[in-house]
Amino acid sequence: MVDTLATANARATRQTQPEDLALLREGRVALMQPYFLPYLGYFQLIAASDCFVVYDNVQFIKNGWIERNRYLLDGEAKWFGVPLAKGSHSQMIMERQVSAHFDMASLINKLAFAYRKAPHVERTLTWLEALLKLPAQNIAELNELALRSCCSLLKLNTPIIRASEWAPSSHSRGQDRVIEVIKSVGGTSYLNPAAGGSLYEADDFAQAGYALELLKPSLPVYAQHNKPFVPALSILDALMFNEVETVSAWVRQGEILRA
Secondary structure (H helix, E strand, O other), X not given: OHHHHHHHHHHHOOOOOHHHHHHHOOOEEEEEOOOXXXXXXXXXXXXXXXXXXXXXXXEOOOOOXXXXXXXXXXXXXXEXXXXXXXXXXXXXXHHOOEOOOOOHHHHHHHHHHHOOXXXXXXXXXXXXXXXXXXXXXXXXXXXXXXXXXHHHXXXXXXXXXXXXXXXOOOOOOHHHHHHHHHHHHXXXXXXXXXXXXXXXXXXXXXXXXXXXXXXXXXXOOOOOOOOOOOOOOOXXXXXHHOOHHHHHHHOOOOEEEEO
16 A cells, blocks of 8 residues: 555656647536645546646635645544745735745644544555655645645546646636636536536536536545544545545546536
């Protein structure tokens, strides 16, 4: 298993190449801001798409899911994350730097205490500590590395690309910007989480030549220290309590709905 964890982090540094997309015929494109070690539903979105775009060239929103997520401590959800250097409120996600004072050892110790009785704590923290040591210039890069490593660990082969490289910033906003991204990567449909379906109009996508689809996540209930289940925590929680193969099967669930 140690070799598998090391391989996952090694593969995280590999960037998706143009040939990996292979024209994306009938391609389903998903687009999301780079969240920090997100929950299972985020990975179900990746698994259900033919191309996943890291939306790194939009404005950073403080105290969202980009620099933090939730873990389990004594049966309650608590926040953990990566501190960022001071920056302007107008900066894009890819411009926000990780703080030079980020104490990785403190973060690992916090998680080690919280999950000290979890069956897979040693394996998961070994992987996480190695992951956080990978070189990253900003929070977008760090989160992308984490996404790639998680996908490698869970055997998800969906190509992951950056919006900043394939669809440079424009004056478009909202769904018009999304349509630009789909066009830039050669997709034919857009897949969005069902919870955010109200942000988009299927007719507008259809007029542009694209289908709008929504993913309804399927989130399993699993044992957490023999206490009432706390849902929608970071992927770390699922990995702490379950075999990698089990989590890998879960991220391939979810129902795709036509908007």
